[in-house]
Each structure stands twice: as C-alpha cells, then as structure tokens.
Amino acid sequence: MHYEKIYLDITVMFTADGKIVPQSFFWEGESVEIDKVVGNTKAAPLYTGSFLTERYTCLVYGKERFLYFEPRSSRWFVEARCAD
Numbered sequence: 001m002h003y004e005k006i007y008l009d010i011t012v013m014f015t016a017d018g019k020i021v022p023q024s025f026f027w028e029g030e031s032v033e034i035d036k037v038v039g040n041t042k043a044a045p046l047y048t049g050s051f052l053t054e055r056y057t058c059l060v061y062g063k064e065r066f067l068y069f070e071p072r073s074s075r076w077f078v079e080a081r082c083a084d
Contacts, residue, residue, distance in 0.1 A: 003047035005077040010067070022056055022067055025076070034067075035059040047079045 010025040024033045036059045043055040045068055054069040068077050 002082055003079045004082045005045070005048050005068075006080045007075055007077045008067075010076045020054075020069070022058060022076070025067070032060060035062065038064070045079055 008025045008027070011023045013021045013023055015021060021037055022034050024031050026032070038057045038059060040054055040056045042052050044052055045055070046066070051070075051072070054071065056067040056069065058065050058067055066078065068079075069075075070077070
C-alpha cells in the first residue's frame with residue numbers, strides 16, 4: 001500500500017502560552033471540524049518518511065486521526081492511501 005502527503009488548508013488557534021491547537025481543516029473542498037486534540041509529539045510521519053514533524057493526534061468524527069506540522073515549511077499535511 002502506498003501513501004502520500006496531502007497538504008491541507010487548516011485553521012489553528014495560538015494559545016496565550018504559545019501552543020498551536022488545530023481547529024479545523026479543508027478536505028476535498030469541505031471544512032472538517034476537529035472534535036478534540038488529544039496529544040502532540042515530535043515524530044516522523046508513519047508512512048511517508050521525512051524529517052521530524054509535530055504529530056497531532058486528533059479526534060475527527062469520533063475517530064483518531066494524525067495531522068502533521070512541518071516546522072521548516074510551516075505547512076500541515078495528512079498521510080493518505082493512494083492507488084498504486
């Protein structure tokens with residue numbers, strides 16, 4: 001199975017103590033609300049490799065999903081399965 005990075009338009013909140021909290025993102029033209037951010041850590045993406053990113057574990061429609069933030073480029077992405 002092959003995965004690719006899909007870069008996202010995303011809305012985030014910056015807290016008073018400097019934390020970044022993702023709020024929603026656009027997927028296939030639709031705004032998707034993030035129910036809850038349950039954690040974040042420095043980690044490489046699971047499938048697409050690459051340098052260290054900030055991995056945010058989020059609940060979206062009640063399911064756990066990972067959003068990644070690349071500090072070098074200030075871009076957000078998800079890993080999605082694609083047709084081989």
